[in-house]
Structure formats: structure tokens, C-alpha cells
Amino acid sequence: MKRIVWMGIGxxxxxxxxxxxxxxxxxxxxxxxxxAVGRMADGLFDFADAVRTGMHQREEDLRAALGIDDAGAGRR
Known part of the structure; x- marks a missing residue:
């Protein structure tokens, strides 16, 4: 019986x-x-998209908190 178990494990x-x-x-x-390079590039693009989305959301939160409207968003 032990031989069968060890044979199965082997x-x-x-x-x-x-x-x-x-x-x-x-x-x-x-x-x-x-x-591998394709997977890494896809990961970098996904990360960059997530960062852009987070930056946009944070900017909206800050504008709402400061009471700034979006009409002047194009001017700098």
C-alpha cells in the first residue's frame, strides 16, 4: 500500500x-x-488610465469644495 502511495506522489x-x-x-x-512585454504595456496603460480618472475625480472634489465652477476650467 505504501508503494502505491509513493508511486502516486512520484x-x-x-x-x-x-x-x-x-x-x-x-x-x-x-x-x-x-x-510578457504586451502584458506589461497593458498594465501600464491601465495604471495610467486609473491615475487620470483619480486625478479628474480629485479635481472635481476640490472644485466642489472651493465652489469653483467648470466654466473657467479651460483658462489657466
């Missing part, structure tokens, strides 16, 4: 190791690099 570890190695090999080539 097979599971082998399958996990094989999947990790296959995944690492897929990430090494140019396609993997392109995917």
Missing part, C-alpha cells in the same frame, strides 16, 4: 515538473517575450 511530482518545464520553454522564445 507521478504527481513528475507531471507538475513536466508542466513547469514546458511552460518555461514556451516563455523563453520571442513569442514569450512579446507576450
Amino acid at each position: 507521478v504527481a511530482i513528475g507531471v507538475i515538473a513536466f508542466r513547469k518545464i514546458t511552460e518555461a520553454q514556451a516563455n523563453i522564445g520571442p513569442e514569450g517575450l512579446n507576450r
